[in-house]
Amino acid sequence: MKEPLSLAVIQMVSQAEVSANLVVARRLLEQAAERGARLAVLPENFACMGHPDLASLARAEHAGHGPILPWLRQTARDLGLWVVAGTLPLPPDDRPGDKPRACSLLVDDRGERVARYDKLHLFDVDVVDNRRRYRESDDYAAGDQVVVADTPVGRLGMTVCYDVRFPELYGALRAQGAELISVPAAFTAVTGAAHWHVLIRARAIETQCVMLAAAQGGVHPGPRETFGHSAIVDPWGSVLAEQAQGEAVLVAERDESAQAQVRQSMPVQAHRRISVACAVTRAHLSE
Numbered sequence: 001m002k003e004p005l006s007l008a009v010i011q012m013v014s015q016a017e018v019s020a021n022l023v024v025a026r027r028l029l030e031q032a033a034e035r036g037a038r039l040a041v042l043p044e045n046f047a048c049m050g051h052p053d054l055a056s057l058a059r060a061e062h063a064g065h066g067p068i069l070p071w072l073r074q075t076a077r078d079l080g081l082w083v084v085a086g087t088l089p090l091p092p093d094d095r096p097g098d099k100p101r102a103c104s105l106l107v108d109d110r111g112e113r114v115a116r117y118d119k120l121h122l123f124d125v126d127v128v129d130n131r132r133r134y135r136e137s138d139d140y141a142a143g144d145q146v147v148v149a150d151t152p153v154g155r156l157g158m159t160v161c162y163d164v165r166f167p168e169l170y171g172a173l174r175a176q177g178a179e180l181i182s183v184p185a186a187f188t189a190v191t192g193a194a195h196w197h198v199l200i201r202a203r204a205i206e207t208q209c210v211m212l213a214a215a216q217g218g219v220h221p222g223p224r225e226t227f228g229h230s231a232i233v234d235p236w237g238s239v240l241a242e243q244a245q246g247e248a249v250l251v252a253e254r255d256e257s258a259q260a261q262v263r264q265s266m267p268v269q270a271h272r273r274i275s276v277a278c279a280v281t282r283a284h285l286s287e
């Protein structure tokens with residue numbers, strides 16, 4: 001018998017203080033490891049929601065003085081767990097003076113960094129909630145790369161939150177062989193209620209990938225309310241596990257033969273008539 005490939009999605013209600021969020025994240029990752037997970041996905045901004053000075057935090061992390069990266073390496077190593085570290089603010093590796101990006105890091109079970117994905121689509125949107133206006137580009141610059149990485153649970157495509165509204169990114173990930181797709185998120189309560197489930201299930205169905213959607217779900221400083229409903233969705237679009245609000249650990253097994261069956265019986269990748277050129281446009285990059 002092959003060892004099961006268990007996947008975990010962590011839901012949090014992160015606050016402004018980094019150290020307190022890291023204590024919570026550690027406890028939830030421990031639960032994921034105890035339940036047999038090989039890879040776990042943390043939500044967007046797991047370590048800081050409503051942090052007053054993201055630029056300084058990003059600079060400190062890049063310089064190796066921040067609290068988050070050493071914590072991440074240590075936790076992954078202690079628990080023997082691959083971790084998708086939701087997002088944290090980091091400048092580009094080779095340009096530490098640049099504006100931070102919303103960076104999703106993949107670390108392996110020895111705590112080594114395996115991949116870095118910088119959120120491509122920034123949430124500059126007017127929403128009818130108590131904040132009304134989101135301008136993510138005030139704090140962050142956009143990424144410029146599509147990223148897949150091989151893990152023991154399969155080939156992972158990396159995305160973040162608002163990206164989930166841009167199916168061509170997911171098509172590019174499928175074309176690059178993705179079998180699982182991570183979506184750390186902090187959807188607003190308003191847009192989440194209207195669109196979240198449709199979007200994550202549609203991306204699962206279109207790509208025939210497992211969607212690992214790790215959300216923030218509750219009330220944060222601001223105040224700001226996030227939708228939650230973290231979920232693991234299988235390649236047929238079925239929701240295998242879900243949590244509406246509050247801290248949670250979701251675990252599900254990757255069924256490789258079921259995924260192969262879906263892809264074989266409905267070969268959408270072979271049927272594709274329109275291929276979208278997979279060049280990331282730089283036109284929207286700020287600065």
Ligand SMILES: O=C(O)CNC(=O)[C@H](CS)NC(=O)CCC(=O)C(=O)O
Nearest residue numbers: 045050123136161162186187188191
């Ligand atoms: O700013 C932070 O503290 C954390 N980052 C976020 O919350 C990000 C950028 S503001 N949120 C989204 O992308 C929401 C997308 C969304 O809600 C939708 O597409 O409807």
